[in-house]
Amino acid sequence: MKLLKQTLCGVVLALSLSACGPLDGAELEPLEQEGQPLEASCVSVDDTLMTTHACGHANNGADNVNVTASATRVATAPDISPRHKHYTLLLPTGAEGSVTFTPAAVTSGTSTVESLSFYLSQNVAFTVVDTTTSATVSPLIGESVSEASCPLIEARTYDLVVGREYILATGPASGNQVRIVPEYHYDSRDRFYRDQDGDGYGANSPVYRFACEPPAGYVKQRFDCDDTNPAIFNC
Numbered sequence: 001m002k003l004l005k006q007t008l009c010g011v012v013l014a015l016s017l018s019a020c021g022p023l024d025g026a027e028l029e030p031l032e033q034e035g036q037p038l039e040a041s042c043v044s045v046d047d048t049l050m051t052t053h054a055c056g057h058a059n060n061g062a063d064n065v066n067v068t069a070s071a072t073r074v075a076t077a078p079d080i081s082p083r084h085k086h087y088t089l090l091l092p093t094g095a096e097g098s099v100t101f102t103p104a105a106v107t108s109g110t111s112t113v114e115s116l117s118f119y120l121s122q123n124v125a126f127t128v129v130d131t132t133t134s135a136t137v138s139p140l141i142g143e144s145v146s147e148a149s150c151p152l153i154e155a156r157t158y159d160l161v162v163g164r165e166y167i168l169a170t171g172p173a174s175g176n177q178v179r180i181v182p183e184y185h186y187d188s189r190d191r192f193y194r195d196q197d198g199d200g201y202g203a204n205s206p207v208y209r210f211a212c213e214p215p216a217g218y219v220k221q222r223f224d225c226d227d228t229n230p231a232i233f234n235c
Contacts, residue, residue: 100165
């Protein structure tokens with residue numbers, strides 16, 4: 001069963017370290033696989049703060065940018081790198097269209113690789129091509145996503161090299177257009193707490209940060225003063 005959607009307090013927590021009470025413990029990043037920043041435990045981005053954030057952009061007309069995609073896979077195709085936007089790609093009739101994307105260093109000023117998820121409004125072919133090597137980049141995760149009143153239904157997750165240009169080839173698509181929202185994982189990490197006794201409450205410290213759905217044993221609710229006894233919680 002999916003995690004319950006976060007409460008308003010959880011949303012505020014995602015925006016401010018001090019919101020909804022003091023932060024009681026140090027934050028820990030999830031372990032990363034050697035050579036790539038994607039969380040080692042990551043299997044899905046469906047029921048996450050990041051998906052909610054992407055849907056917010058998709059439902060905000062002010063964030064929309066219409067882009068006429070190139071009919072060919074070329075490095076001079078229109079660029080959709082600016083963050084916090086959703087792009088409506090206008091594709092050639094009955095064919096795929098291409099745009100370009102160049103990842104920025106978001107995790108830190110010296111980041112060399114960033115994890116990103118591209119959210120799509122249709123389940124269509126989506127190919128990422130490295131313009132430096134001409135190689136196709138395989139997605140680490142490709143899945144359906146579902147959030148109420150959200151036009152985004154697919155997510156494709158990649159680790160991409162910072163500063164390197166990629167061609168995103170999409171389609172063909174119904175209506176000759178598809179909407180896309182790129183999201184950096186680092187921008188939308190949620191807070192979780194370790195629940196060792198399974199009572200649904202976690203110890204206040206440490207705080208774990210996940211952009212993906214967390215592994216088993218992590219919850220959003222803290223305030224467990226004895227995480228070895230399931231009869232004691234919310235204290």
